[in-house]
Amino acid sequence: MKITAVRAVPMSDPIPVERQHRTDLGTKVKSDNVMVFVETDEGLTGIGASLGNPAVVTAAINTELGPEIIGEDPMFSERIYEKMYNGSRWAPAIETGISQPDPSRRRGIIMEAIAGIDIAVWDVKSQALGIPMYQAIGAVRDSIRGYASGGWAPGEEAEAELGGYAAKGFSAVKMRVVGHDGFKVDNTVTRVAAARRGIGPDVELMVDAHGSLDVASAIKVANAIEEYDISWFEEPVSPDDHAGHARVRNSTSIPIATGEREFTRFDFQSLLDHESIDVAQPDVARAGGITEIRRIAALASARGVKVAPHAWGSGVLFAASIHLAMALPNTHILEVSQGYMPMMNELFNEEYDIREGRVYPPTKPGIGFTLRDDAMERFKYVEGPEYVF
Numbered sequence: 107m108k109i110t111a112v113r114a115v116p117m118s119d120p121i122p123v124e125r126q127h128r129t130d131l132g133t134k135v136k137s138d139n140v141m142v143f144v145e146t147d148e149g150l151t152g153i154g155a156s157l158g159n160p161a162v163v164t165a166a167i168n169t170e171l172g173p174e175i176i177g178e179d180p181m182f183s184e185r186i187y188e189k190m191y192n193g194s195r196w197a198p199a200i201e202t203g204i205s206q207p208d209p210s211r212r213r214g215i216i217m218e219a220i221a222g223i224d225i226a227v228w229d230v231k232s233q234a235l236g237i238p239m240y241q242a243i244g245a246v247r248d249s250i251r252g253y254a255s256g257g258w259a260p261g262e263e264a265e266a267e268l269g270g271y272a273a274k275g276f277s278a279v280k281m282r283v284v285g286h287d288g289f290k291v292d293n294t295v296t297r298v299a300a301a302r303r304g305i306g307p308d309v310e311l312m313v314d315a316h317g318s319l320d321v322a323s324a325i326k327v328a329n330a331i332e333e334y335d336i337s338w339f340e341e342p343v344s345p346d347d348h349a350g351h352a353r354v355r356n357s358t359s360i361p362i363a364t365g366e367r368e369f370t371r372f373d374f375q376s377l378l379d380h381e382s383i384d385v386a387q388p389d390v391a392r393a394g395g396i397t398e399i400r401r402i403a404a405l406a407s408a409r410g411v412k413v414a415p416h417a418w419g420s421g422v423l424f425a426a427s428i429h430l431a432m433a434l435p436n437t438h439i440l441e442v443s444q445g446y447m448p449m450m451n452e453l454f455n456e457e458y459d460i461r462e463g464r465v466y467p468p469t470k471p472g473i474g475f476t477l478r479d480d481a482m483e484r485f486k487y488v489e490g491p492e493y494v495f
């Protein structure tokens with residue numbers, strides 16, 4: 107089997123004004139994504155998706171990365187990944203066993219483009235094998251606990267909002283804290299206390315500061331909310347401050363989670379070397395696709411760190427994350443977005459199988475979901491920023 111074409115198409119999911127929510131990034135007015143198609147001479151087409159600036163990702167795939175892997179066999183998925191990551195030196199890199207990465211591909215938008223192609227390659231590969239993607243990766247389980255991820259209500263409303271997630275059957279829920287309310291420990295304690303009342307004592311509660319605090323403030327918040335039995339404190343400080351995460355971690359009994367904005371196993375190795383985390387959260391469209399997240403998970407498992415995949419913005423990325431969650435032994439829970447997101451929830455002909463807070467994988471070969479006929483038209487790309495501050 108040979109790859110005959112690689113195509114990238116930018117997409118957007120505008121959010122109606124009444125459904126827009128405010129975060130520390132601003133008011134979210136749309137979600138962008140790039141859909142990736144990998145076609146083969148055997149008539150199989152794989153789908154992937156990428157984050158990053160849509161115009162840049164689309165150009166990188168259509169003019170550079172895609173043409174480089176025409177003629178490759180999708181069964182050689184590690185080789186295709188190494189070819190994209192190492193660029194012009196891919197052959198000596200494979201021959202000598204030494205990474206010799208292309209300077210612009212190590213991190214950032216081009217890595218996001220590589221990740222999108224990698225997901226599509228895994229889709230084709232598992233379709234050709236006639237098995238679901240998670241079985242091609244190597245299945246370890248056939249269902250996983252999901253956590254309801256949302257929690258943007260500004261005050262006491264957190265009780266009803268988070269309680270509503272628990273009422274859907276989720277045994278774990280996550281709320282945003284601090285950033286969008288301005289920094290006030292009291293307000294955070296009020297909201298976390300309300301959330302805990304809403305979900306009762308037996309549902310796990312996680313909080314996410316989206317990297318909006320300095321270390322001292324993050325420690326203050328952690329100490330103030332510790333009594334509400336928090337299962338993890340996510341991105342307490344800037345994702346670039348790995349040592350800062352470690353300082354927060356050393357000052358609280360709350361486990362620390364981060365990773366949604368990290369690239370490749372090398373970033374996660376730094377987090378592990380700094381003893382920054384209890385839970386690693388790679389995003390399949392950013393960290394390097396299925397291929398690189400397997401490596402990240404292996405590194406993390408050697409340090410006793412769990413992997414909870416970050417999943418947001420697109421049905422393709424949620425689907426790929428479901429498959430990863432079924433195949434990574436040190437994964438214990440999967441993010442299930444509660445945001446307004448038709449491009450995640452109305453992209454496919456098939457529904458996701460989520461029952462009583464557990465997520466089940468699709469049974470068809472490959473990624474296991476098919477695009478609705480109107481998907482590309484409905485989620486046509488719209489220029490402009492995703493957030494307005």
Ligand SMILES: [Mg+2]
Pocket residue numbers: 314316340341366
């Ligand atoms: Mg987060």
